[in-house]
Amino acid sequence: MTRKPKEYDDIPGTFVFDADRSRQGYWLNQFCISLSKEENRQAFRDDPEAHMAKFKMTEDQKQAIRDRDWNRLLELGGNIYYTSKLGAFDGIVFQDLAAMMSGMSRDDYRKMMVDGGRSPDGNRYKSEWEKK
Amino acid sequence: MAKITAGIACSHVPAIGVAMDQHITEQPYWVPVFEGFEYSREWNKKNKPDVVFLVYNDHCTAFDASVIPTFALGCAAEFTPADEGWGPRPVPVVKNHQEFASHIAQSLVLDEFDITIMNEMDVDHGLTVPLSVMFGDKTPEDDWGTLVIPLAVNVVQYPAPTANRCYALGQAIRRAVDSWDEDINVHIYGTGGMSHQLQAQRAGLINATWDQQFMDILVNEPEKARKISHVEFLRETGSEGIEMVMWLVMRGALDEKVTEVHRHYHVPASNTAVGHLILENHA
């Protein structure tokens, strides 16, 4: 079944974690959340493939984990509250993860936030991004 | 009779808890955030609650993807601050008013709000950060100084309950509290927000104009606030700004007319706009 268009599909740079994504990403998210326990972190450190194999993920999802491709993980059904546990496993704090996902350097992102954050102007509709 | 005398809105940014736990609130980055809480702590001492009804969301801590209750009411005797990957926050265990919580659970279900009942639950920063904001520094050996009834709302998987449904739930909570025959002072907290997006290429979105307007209508024209759509929250305030539906639960439990005694707004705390209101209820 193809995914029905959603009224929030035209928001740029955003993956809305709806039921379709939740279904698609279930095992990916359960894998990520397993890393909030030390025994699982140890298992993942000792043998990443063996730990990943405990969860029924697709090859694409496993590859995105190997690549630490943060946006791809979201595209494949990951949710940020879950994928951030993989970030934490790597020692990446939330703000730096946000910088990586938005394609900015750590310092540029931090400065943008201190200066008031990313403006909604020009960032409400995909059509505004296509013009850029 | 139990009375809701105030509603408090407060962001629950984890970094606010970290700043308190690591004693770095005097750093220039944090000073403007915590300045806005000074009044709140004084006010809280003068208007000390017996029970806080605390509306928050769990961030995949107590609930993983396997169970996603839309509304889950904490009925356990106590709630332990959770280990969110860096060890539990060094704050007191949260103690419930268990009989009152059971009464509210029963009243809500009979009032046709089919909530989930939690008899065991750890609580994450969503619940402990607003308590730290209002009650100040506490160690695990201390007491929070209030009993707490937690209500966890799903805002992680779309759709969260609508603003309208949250407001109506607040009204039902009000009826439940009003029918409890014990002379106690109750505060209700709506936590989370304000504008923020933690994910993907649009991460870092902040909409200060929208946030301020939201506070205005939430206080003075709640009938307008309850009509805000999910898509407006997502587009205007970022994918995680949807947490603000929880402020509607708080507002629904108050009178139509309230007195705003305090407002604080600051950008940023980490990735998020910090918003905070104290509303006095007069009935």
Ligand SMILES: [Fe+2]
């Ligand atoms: Fe939150």
